[in-house]
Amino acid sequence: MSDEELESIRQQKRDELAAKIEGEASEGGKSPGVPSEPVYVNGAEAFEDTVSKYDVVLVDFYADWCGPCKMLEPTVERLAAETDAAIVKVDIDQNQQLAMQYQVRGVPTVMLFSDGQPAERLVGVRGYDDYERLIDSLLA
The missing domain is CATH 1.20.5 (Single alpha-helices involved in coiled-coils or other helix-helix interfaces)
Structure with a gap:
């Protein structure tokens, strides 16, 4: 040859x-560099690095024993695949300091971060459209 x-x-x-x-x-429909699957973080440093790395981040504070958290899982995975937000999962049992720092008193708690700063907080399970609307409002 x-x-x-x-x-x-x-x-x-x-x-x-x-x-x-x-x-x-x-x-x-994803922007280049935004993960299409949820990112599991462990520890404050990994959390801060991940939240500050992307424009919009949806953080799912969850627990393995939580029934509503399990109900939310397919929605979170779909958001990761279909939106331009990075999706971060934080196990509150493994990251109690983070849960305390962000005043997570019930699970699931979903927080949205924009440019590294907390922007929205939702407690409990919501529909896909609710989360997508919030993400879109922060991306606009």
């Missing part, structure tokens, strides 16, 4: 990869 043929194949592969990445970004 000649050098020209190898370079042609390499360029074709680069073009295919770029098209695939572009297609995935537009297909899912």
Whole structure:
């Protein structure tokens, strides 16, 4: 195989990869770099890094033993896949200091952060549309 043929194949592969990445970004409606799955964080430092990294972050404070938290899980996963917000999950049993810092008194508690600062708080389970509307209002 000649050098020209190898370079042609390499360029074709680069073009295919770029098209695939572009297609995935537009297909899912996600901005590049925003995770399409919930990010589980453990510890204050990881939390602060993640919240400050993205424009809009929805934080789901949950507990494994919480029935309503389990009901909210499919909604949170869908929000991660379909919106331009980063979705962060915080287990309050593993991160009691974070729960205290953000005054989480009941679960599930969902907080929205905009530019690293708390913007909204919802306690209890809500519908997908409620969360999506809040995310969209912060992205606008």
